[in-house]
Amino acid sequence: MSRIIxxxxxxxxxxxxxxxxxxxxxxxxxxxxxxxxxxxxxxxxLDEFGPERVIDTPITELGFAGIGVGAAMNGLKxxxxxxxxxxxxxxxxxxxNNAAKTLSQSGGQFGCPIVFRGPSGAAGQLAQQHSQTxxxxxxxxxxxxxxxxxxxxxxxxxxxxxxxxxxPVCVMESEIMYGLKGDVPEEEYYTPIGKxxxxxxxxxxxxxxxxxxxxECDKAAExxxxxGISAEVIDLRTIRPMDLDTIIASVKxxxxxxxxxxxxxxxxxxxEVTYNVQKFAFDYLDAPVIRVNSADVSLGYAPTFxxxxxxxxxxxxxxxxxxxYVNA
Amino acid sequence: xxxxLEKKSKKxxxxxxxxxxxxxxxxxxxxxxxxxxxxxxxxxxxKIRGFCHVYIGQEAIAAGxxxxxxxxxxxxxxxxxxxxxxxxxxxxxxxxxxxxxxxTGCVKGKGGSMHFFSKEHNYFGGNGIVGAQxxxxxxxxxxxxxRGSKNLCVTMFGDGAARQGALYESFNMAxxxxxxxxxxxxNNGYAMGTSVSRTSNVKDIHTVGEAFDMPxxxxxxxxxxAVHEALQRAAxxxxxxxxxxxxxxxxxxxxxxxxSDPGKYRTKDELNDYKExxxxxxxxxxxxxxxxxxxxxxxxxxxTIDKEMEAAVKFxxxxxxxxxxxxxxxxxxxxxxxxxx
Numbered sequence: 150m151s152r153i154i155x156x157x158x159x160x161x162x163x164x165x166x167x168x169x170x171x172x173x174x175x176x177x178x179x180x181x182x183x184x185x186x187x188x189x190x191x192x193x194x195l196d197e198f199g200p201e202r203v204i205d206t207p208i209t210e211l212g213f214a215g216i217g218v219g220a221a222m223n224g225l226k227x228x229x230x231x232x233x234x235x236x237x238x239x240x241x242x243x244x245x246n247n248a249a250k251t252l253s254q255s256g257g258q259f260g261c262p263i264v265f266r267g268p269s270g271a272a273g274q275l276a277q278q279h280s281q282t283x284x285x286x287x288x289x290x291x292x293x294x295x296x297x298x299x300x301x302x303x304x305x306x307x308x309x310x311x312x313x314x315x316x317p318v319c320v321m322e323s324e325i326m327y328g329l330k331g332d333v334p335e336e337e338y339y340t341p342i343g344k345x346x347x348x349x350x351x352x353x354x355x356x357x358x359x360x361x362x363x364x365e366c367d368k369a370a371e372x373x374x375x376x377g378i379s380a381e382v383i384d385l386r387t388i389r390p391m392d393l394d395t396i397i398a399s400v401k402x403x404x405x406x407x408x409x410x411x412x413x414x415x416x417x418x419x420x421e422v423t424y425n426v427q428k429f430a431f432d433y434l435d436a437p438v439i440r441v442n443s444a445d446v447s448l449g450y451a452p453t454f455x456x457x458x459x460x461x462x463x464x465x466x467x468x469x470x471x472x473x474y475v476n477a
Numbered sequence: 478x479x480x481x482l483e484k485k486s487k488k489x490x491x492x493x494x495x496x497x498x499x500x501x502x503x504x505x506x507x508x509x510x511x512x513x514x515x516x517x518x519x520x521x522x523x524k525i526r527g528f529c530h531v532y533i534g535q536e537a538i539a540a541g542x543x544x545x546x547x548x549x550x551x552x553x554x555x556x557x558x559x560x561x562x563x564x565x566x567x568x569x570x571x572x573x574x575x576x577x578x579x580x581t582g583c584v585k586g587k588g589g590s591m592h593f594f595s596k597e598h599n600y601f602g603g604n605g606i607v608g609a610q611x612x613x614x615x616x617x618x619x620x621x622x623x624r625g626s627k628n629l630c631v632t633m634f635g636d637g638a639a640r641q642g643a644l645y646e647s648f649n650m651a652x653x654x655x656x657x658x659x660x661x662x663x664n665n666g667y668a669m670g671t672s673v674s675r676t677s678n679v680k681d682i683h684t685v686g687e688a689f690d691m692p693x694x695x696x697x698x699x700x701x702x703a704v705h706e707a708l709q710r711a712a713x714x715x716x717x718x719x720x721x722x723x724x725x726x727x728x729x730x731x732x733x734x735x736x737s738d739p740g741k742y743r744t745k746d747e748l749n750d751y752k753e754x755x756x757x758x759x760x761x762x763x764x765x766x767x768x769x770x771x772x773x774x775x776x777x778x779x780x781t782i783d784k785e786m787e788a789a790v791k792f793x794x795x796x797x798x799x800x801x802x803x804x805x806x807x808x809x810x811x812x813x814x815x816x817x818x
Contacts, residue, residue, distance in 0.1 A: 183742065184670035207640035207676035208607045208668055236606065239641075274527040274578065276589045278605040414817040445816040446808045449799070450527060450589030451578035457801030 150335040157190045157327040159301035160266075163308035164191070164228055166337060168198055171226060174312055175202040177213055178230030178267075187232045188268065188327050214240030214265065218247045221263040226312060231267035234283040234321060240265075241286075248317040249292030264311045266320035269297065270360060270411050271443070271459060273325065276450040282443075284359070285417040287319040288389040294342055295388040297321035297360045301331035303386050306340025314342065321388075323361045345392035347399065351381035354469050355399040357422050358409040359385040362460055366409050369465035378469065388418055396422065397429045404435040407468045409460050414442040436472040441465050493702060496769040498544065502701040503764060504778060505543055506536035506757045509560040511786045512569055516559065516576060516590075519790060520736050525576045528605075529590040532560030534731040537756035538663060539564035540701035545708025546631060546659075551599045551621065553614040554633035556591035557663075557730075558603035561633065565598040573789040579796035586799040587807065601630075608634060608641030611660070615647040618658035618721075629657040629715045631708075637668025639682045648721070652689045655720035659711050660686075662725050663698065669734040670742045683725035691723050698728030699754040 154162075168174045176191060176198075182205040185192040195203045206213040210231065217227040231237040237244070244265060251261040271280040288295040294316055296307045304322070311318035348363060349370055356366040363384045370380040381399050385391065400406045406426050410419035419440040426438050441460040448458050470476070492499070513531040520529055532539065539560040542552070554561050562572055567583060575582030576590055583593050594602040601617055604610040614632025621628045638644065639662050651658050662682050666673055674680050686693030692714060697703040704726060711722035729751040733740035764770050770778070805816060 180670055183675075187669070205671055205675060207671070208637040209640050209642065211642050239606070274589060276527065276587070276592055276605070278591075279528065442817075444804055445818070446804050449587035449804055450575075450592070451580075451586035451799050452526070453578075453798045453801045454586070454804045457804045 151332045153330050154301055154333050156299055156301045156304055156329045159305035159333050160190050160308055163305045167309055167312040174226045176228045177204040177206055179206055179208055179232050181230050210236050210239035214243040217263050218243050218261055221261045222251055222259045226262050228264045234267050234269040235279050235281055245290050249290050260315055261317045262315050263317045264320055268324040269321035270323050271448060274450050274452060274455055277447040280448040282412040284321055284388045285412050294318045297388050298386045299323050299326040299329055299361050302333045303340055305333055306338050310339045310342050326361050343387045343390040343392055345395040346384045346386055348384050349382040351379040353379045353403055354405045355381045355403045356407055356409055357383045357396060362409045362411050365460055365462055365465060369462040372462060372466055373469060393425050400426050400430040401433045404433050405472045406438045407472060408440040409465055410442050414445055439468050439472055441468050492767045499764050499769050502540040503760045505540045505564060507782050509536045509539055509563050510757060511782050515786045515790055527589050529736045530557040531732050532557055535728045536560055537701045538698050538704050538726050538728060541704025541708055545705045546712055550628050551601060551617045551630040553601040553610045553617060554603060555610060555635055556603050556605050558593060562593040562600060565600045567595050567598055569785055569789040570792045573793040574796050577793040579793055580799040581796040608638035608643045611643045612647045615651050615656055615658050618656045622657050627716050629659050629712060631659045631661060633661045633663060636662060636664040636673050636682060640676050648689045648691060651721040652691050657715045658721045659715055660723045663728055664725050665728050665730045683723055686723035691721055693723040696724050696726045698726035699756045
């Protein structure tokens with residue numbers, strides 16, 4: 150049995166289910182309790198779990214991330230919500246220098262089973278400081294796992310897996326996708342970390358993406374189908390560890406690949422995917438792998454900038470035609 | 478006896494400042510109020526997008542800034558900044574155009590509501606990351622001292638930002654190095670939906686300065702006179718080379734944290750109590766009482782400002798959006814930077 154719910158509801162169900170099962174799980178962050186979450190993801194959780202387990206913090210990202218790390222080292226399982234990953238930048242010291250390294254530094258004695266979650270990516274005309282993606286920043290760091298997805302069914306299952314995971318997991322959501330609806334089973338389930346999902350089967354080209362850009366890939370694939378081009382769309386869902394098996398199997402089948410990544414191009418997720426495709430599927434490629442990223446600049450406020458900046462179906466289709474040697 | 482008391486009470490309301498001063502404060506506050514009312518209206522029409530935090534209720538602070546410091550002093554603040562930008566002397570056209578995302582905006586449509594800047598007006602911007610401007614303002618002031626100027630840097634932030642670690646680090650260095658920085662916390666009672674009392678055991682934020690031996694005081698933020706006087710006291714101390722000063726200006730925002738916040742976490746009574754103390758209403762009353770202007774003259778001032786704001790909206794509306802390709806401008810000073818494509 151399944152029903153249609155939003156991404157925000159799916160995320161809340163994941164947290165609430167795990168909190169019911171394990172008293173060591175708690176939620177902490179700015180406006181998560183009395184305000185019901187800046188984006189209403191934690192709506193009603195204060196009522197159910199009380200202020201000991203759904204905790205409003207002051208605006209002190211470094212401090213409460215560190216409190217989460219300490220609590221995790223001492224046996225609890227914190228979920229730390231950032232109002233956006235743009236604000237988590239203040240907490241990178243604790244995430245990168247402590248959460249990621251505690252197990253290694255302590256010779257395996259202390260782990261850090263913590264979830265850092267919040268929205269990442271552009272969300273309209275929010276200008277430079279509020280429009281960035283952080284998957285590649287976090288995924289660059291050994292010790293961390295990184296999830297980034299917006300499909301409600303995947304987001305719920307993956308967040309549940311992240312909460313019970315023994316390692317620190319960064320979960321990237323999307324402000325403008327919290328209202329996205331999807332089929333989610335009634336019964337409990339977990340989605341494994343480190344597995345991509347083929348959203349759409351195809352034979353001519355592999356489109357690889359994650360987070361809200363998978364929807365742009367879906368739209369591009371629809372358009373391409375009308376022109377007789379069959380695109381396979383892969384949602385990475387987990388950025389680190391990356392599911393190379395699914396990627397490589399698809400490229401070996403289609404022989405062509407475009408990576409669609411909202412992040413900036415330099416040393417990003419798209420670079421990592423592209424490196425692995427050339428390394429493991431070189432003999433199967435009929436064209437160089439190319440990528441569609443956001444522009445290599447800071448995003449300004451005006452609507453014309455947003456349009457110019459982000460990947461969209463037009464840009465994706467142009468890239469597909471380039472690798473298929475089809476005239477646009 | 479009654480007569481004496483009446484005489485006495487009349488005496489206490491003798492104007493402390495000149496007609497020009499009161500009218501300047503009044504005009505600035507009305508300009509900010511009307512600018513923000515237009516902002517909210519244009520937001521409802523979706524001419525303005527993104528995060529948008531208005532200054533309504535806090536205008537007396539901006540008014541005090543027009544007289545309490547000099548135009549050569551520097552200023553940096555957070556994202557509730559439209560009123561501060563106007564108080565720095567920026568014109569309503571370029572500010573409104575920025576809100577519309579137009580190329581005629583004060584930062585060419587790049588910044589929007591949270592990021593006005595003006596080098597000409599020594600305005601180092603609205604910052605969108607809570608508390609980020611506290612060390613930045615300290616650094617701006619550091620540069621003034623380094624160059625041997627008499628200028629200070631006003632570094633403004635909200636009560637929410639006062640809990641960020643960056644404040645404590647900055648306060649310590651500013652005191653140790655006697656940096657000419659005037660820290661102002663605009664305490665409007667709420668960090669988004671979280672009241673001051675829920676963010677700390679220390680509710681009187683100015684007492685935080687005491688831990689650093691920084692001169693610190695609380696100020697009535699509904700009174701331009703009180704703000705002006707506190708700024709002058711602080712500026713005198715700082716310009717004498719004695720280092721930083723910390724003012725907690727107690728104020729209130731009439732609207733939600735941003736346009737998307739209904740502000741359900743506070744009561745109507747609380748809001749109405751503050752509206753009773755509205756700085757524009759009270760200043761207007763004083764101006765009439767001191768016979769600095771007639772009712773008719775006040776109306777004329779309001780009409781003129783209405784026209785200014787109408788014109789600003791028209792200017793913004795009729796201006797062009799920047800070209801998409803201008804996204805590549807101003808990312809590097811270097812010309813012909815090889816962007817990845």
